[in-house]
Amino acid sequence: MDLQVQRNRTVWERASYKHVREYDDLLRQAREGGSLFGRERDRLTDVLRPGPAVVHLQSGHGLEDVGLLRAGARSVVGVDFSRVATGAAQRRADELDLACRYLVAEVPGVPLADGCADLVYTGKGALIWMRDIQAWARDAARLLRPGGHLFVYESHPAVPLWNWDPDEPRVRADRSYFARSFVNDSFPADGAVEWQWTLGEIVTAVVSAGLRLVHLSEHAEPFWRPEGAEAAAWQGRLPNTFMLLARLPGEGE
Numbered sequence: 504m505d506l507q508v509q510r511n512r513t514v515w516e517r518a519s520y521k522h523v524r525e526y527d528d529l530l531r532q533a534r535e536g537g538s539l540f541g542r543e544r545d546r547l548t549d550v551l552r553p554g555p556a557v558v559h560l561q562s563g564h565g566l567e568d569v570g571l572l573r574a575g576a577r578s579v580v581g582v583d584f585s586r587v588a589t590g591a592a593q594r595r596a597d598e599l600d601l602a603c604r605y606l607v608a609e610v611p612g613v614p615l616a617d618g619c620a621d622l623v624y625t626g627k628g629a630l631i632w633m634r635d636i637q638a639w640a641r642d643a644a645r646l647l648r649p650g651g652h653l654f655v656y657e658s659h660p661a662v663p664l665w666n667w668d669p670d671e672p673r674v675r676a677d678r679s680y681f682a683r684s685f686v687n688d689s690f691p692a693d694g695a696v697e698w699q700w701t702l703g704e705i706v707t708a709v710v711s712a713g714l715r716l717v718h719l720s721e722h723a724e725p726f727w728r729p730e731g732a733e734a735a736a737w738q739g740r741l742p743n744t745f746m747l748l749a750r751l752p753g754e755g756e
């Protein structure tokens with residue numbers, strides 16, 4: 504494992520104890536249906552209808568997995584390099600008798616068979632931890648069976664620029680859309696190195712991996728609002744998330 508990725512893993516192991524400390528609350532949220540946004544459910548309706556086998560890359564607390572099962576998925580394999588996060592998610596899945604299995608592994612380089620997934624799901628703070636976006640896209644494509652889908656609902660690549668000032672949106676003087684990386688200075692991954700990929704680089708990586716773009720949209724709502732913060736950058740004028748759906752062509756297509 505790359506040295507910086509190893510350091511990030513240490514930060515994430517520490518941060519993931521939150522899932523253990525807040526186990527009862529996450530269990531309650533899972534019982535209530537998990538965490539899939541309405542926008543995600545709407546976009547995934549047709550993909551989830553046939554009951555796909557899902558691989559969730561960087562599954563974290565794993566609450567999306569409950570949402571995916573409730574919306575039609577047959578099974579979910581969550582992959583995350585945090586033993587703490589996968590352990591807490593597996594305990595909850597077992598307690599609720601959910602068809603979820605969690606695997607401790609680095610992304611990319613997931614130790615699952617080629618073509619094992621009908622849907623690869625990821626996002627909500629995932630791509631910024633990828634050191635090599637092309638390798639990530641190739642691995643996601645490799646996991647898909649022909650005709651399978653990749654779905655990403657993610658923080659917009661412009662978000663590192665936004666200041667959290669409450670009165671007016673401002674661009675941080677220490678950030679650039681075209682920078683390659685920066686050190687995270689907010690909870691939960693304080694101290695970890697985030698890599699930056701422009702929207703063009705992300706889409707190009709997906710298409711270069713052999714996938715066909717089905718949908719790409721940008722949205723003003725952030726996927727996460729840290730408690731107590733109310734930034735003007737989240738009030739509708741700036742992009743804070745994007746959603747991407749891509750499909751691996753079927754046999755002979």
Ligand SMILES: C[S@@+](CC[C@H](N)C(=O)[O-])C[C@H]1O[C@@H](n2cnc3c(N)ncnc32)[C@H](O)[C@@H]1O
Pocket residue numbers: 508511515516519561562563564565567582583584585588608609610611626627628629632633
């Ligand atoms: C912000 S969380 C997003 C996941 C989930 N949606 C959530 O909200 O918990 C990021 C997750 O990525 C994992 N992660 C970061 N870099 C990784 C890597 N290279 N390989 C596997 N997992 C990684 C972290 O352990 C963490 O659980």
